[in-house]
Amino acid sequence: DSGVTQTPKHLITATGQRVTLRCSPRSGDLSVYWYQQSLDQGLQFLIQYYNGEERAKGNILERFSAQQFPDLHSELNLSSLELGDSALYFCASSPREPKTQYFGPGTRLLVL
């Protein structure tokens, strides 16, 4: 158990819908990272927040957005969902760079 929690574990929705994934980092970790893992794209970095501020952006689509709240939990919002958005979404946290990242259990999203 890494100490990072993610909800929900599974999510099934339809194309065109919007969902929100939630992540609680390890106690004391200020950085939160979001990743997408799919069979065709592999593991891709989406976005990072540090202490409430956006720190870095990776391959995140404009339909996707994220935020980190004052209590340091983070949410990833996915809108106008497409079939290709079906994937495993991981959240990770770290105390600071360049320390390792601790990954949560993931949210498996299925878009039908």
Add this chain to the structure above:
Amino acid sequence: ELKVEQNPLFLSMQEGKNYTIYCNYSTTSDRLYWYRQDPGKSLESLFVLLSNGAVKQEGRLMASLDTKARLSTLHITAAVHDLSATYFCAVGEYNDMRFGAGTRLTVKP
């Protein structure tokens, strides 16, 4: 653009044998990470390598980093079934982290 290539992508080993997984990357970077992922599970951090020549060992796994060659290796010694998993290397900094495609390792009795 930072690219990370792992090879092999699939590896089937006999227990007790040694093997090496390679991770090549395309731009200068002095930080490299190795992760392990079991089927249906999350990623577990194995090693963080932060400088040229860095070598870290944990049990039957040893990782090294050659920043001049832009190469990291993950060496497996006397493999056991419990090492069966997918191993990822990742390169870069917080604003550009790239993962390799992963090496799916199967250790057979």
